[in-house]
Amino acid sequence: MMQPKKTKFRRAHKGRIKGNTKGGAALNFGQFGLKALEPNRVNAREIEAARRAITREMKRQGRVWIRIFPDVPVSKKPVEVRMGSGKGAPEFWAARVAPGRIMFEVDGVPEAVARESLRLGAAKLSVRTKIVARVEGL
Numbered sequence: 030m031m032q033p034k035k036t037k038f039r040r041a042h043k044g045r046i047k048g049n050t051k052g053g054a055a056l057n058f059g060q061f062g063l064k065a066l067e068p069n070r071v072n073a074r075e076i077e078a079a080r081r082a083i084t085r086e087m088k089r090q091g092r093v094w095i096r097i098f099p100d101v102p103v104s105k106k107p108v109e110v111r112m113g114s115g116k117g118a119p120e121f122w123a124a125r126v127a128p129g130r131i132m133f134e135v136d137g138v139p140e141a142v143a144r145e146s147l148r149l150g151a152a153k154l155s156v157r158t159k160i161v162a163r164v165e166g167l
Contacts, residue, residue, distance in 0.1 A: 030074060030077050030122075031073050031076060031077070031095075031098060031099050031122070032073060032122040033098075033100050033122070035067040036100075039102065039119060040102055040104050040116050041101050041102050041103075041117060044101075044116055044125070045099045046068035046069070046070075046125050046126070047068070048126050048127065049127055049129045050065075050126075050128065050129040050130040051077060053096055053110045053131055054074070054107070054129040054130065055129065055131070056131060056134060056161065057096075057131075057134070058092075058094045058095075058132075058136065059061070059092065059094060059134030059135045059136035059163075060112050060133040060135070060136045060140075060143065060160070060162060061134070061137070061140070061144065061147060061160060061162050061163070061164050062096075062131045062132075062133060062134045062147075062161050062162075063106050063131070063133040063134075063147045063151055063154075063159075063160060063161075064129065064130065064131050064132070064158060064159050064160075064161050065126045065128055065129065065132055065156045065157075065158055066128055066129070066157040066158060066159055067128055067157050068110055068127050068128055068156075069091060069117050069126055069134070069155055069156045070101065070103070070123040070124065070125055070126070070155075071097065071099070071112065071123060071124050071126050071154055071156060072103070072122065072123045072153060072155075073099040073105045073121060073122045073123070073124075074121070074125075075153055075154050075155060076095065076097065076099060076154075077126065078153040079132075079133065079150035079151070079153040079154055080093065080095060080133070080150070081111050082146070082149040082152070082153055083133060083135065083146045083147065083149065083150040084146075086142070086145055086146035086149050087135070087138050087143075088148045089109050089117060090095045090137060091136055091137030091138035091142075091143070092135070092136050092137050093133060093134070093135055094122070094123040094131070094133065094134040094135075095133060096130070096131050096132055096133065096134060097126060097130065097132050098124055098125050099122035099124045100122070100124065101122065101124065101125055101147075102119040102121075102122060103119070103120055103121050103122070103123050103125045104116055104117040104118060104119050104120055105117045105118070105120040107139040109132060115144060119133055126156055128136045128144070131161070132151060132154070132158070133147065135147060140162070147160045148160065
């Protein structure tokens with residue numbers, strides 16, 4: 030699973046994901062991509078599950094790019110603990126995904142295989158997505 034090697038601070042504020050994505054809205058590497066339609070945090074387990082589903086459907090042909098990285102530590106307090114006494118320990122890592130963000134890109138496989146693999150990968154994510162294709166001839 031993905032997580033940063035080193036961070037400046039152990040815990041982070043929750044924050045809000047407002048507006049559309051600032052960057053990463055265009056296909057840069059592959060012919061087909063998976064674009065987020067709503068703001069949400071996607072955790073490292075979801076990213077890994079989606080990556081496995083995509084590569085398995087493609088039968089390890091072609092190439093997959095992961096365009097998001099889980100760099101936000103999400104902390105939780107233990108079950109049945111009273112309020113107060115500080116913030117909980119980091120539980121998992123997540124990536125903040127804004128609407129319009131390309132999360133995965135695929136290339137080197139036929140369109141039908143790419144669309145099916147991205148559809149299976151999208152089922153593993155907690156955000157609504159759509160499959161986008163690069164427009165040729167522009």
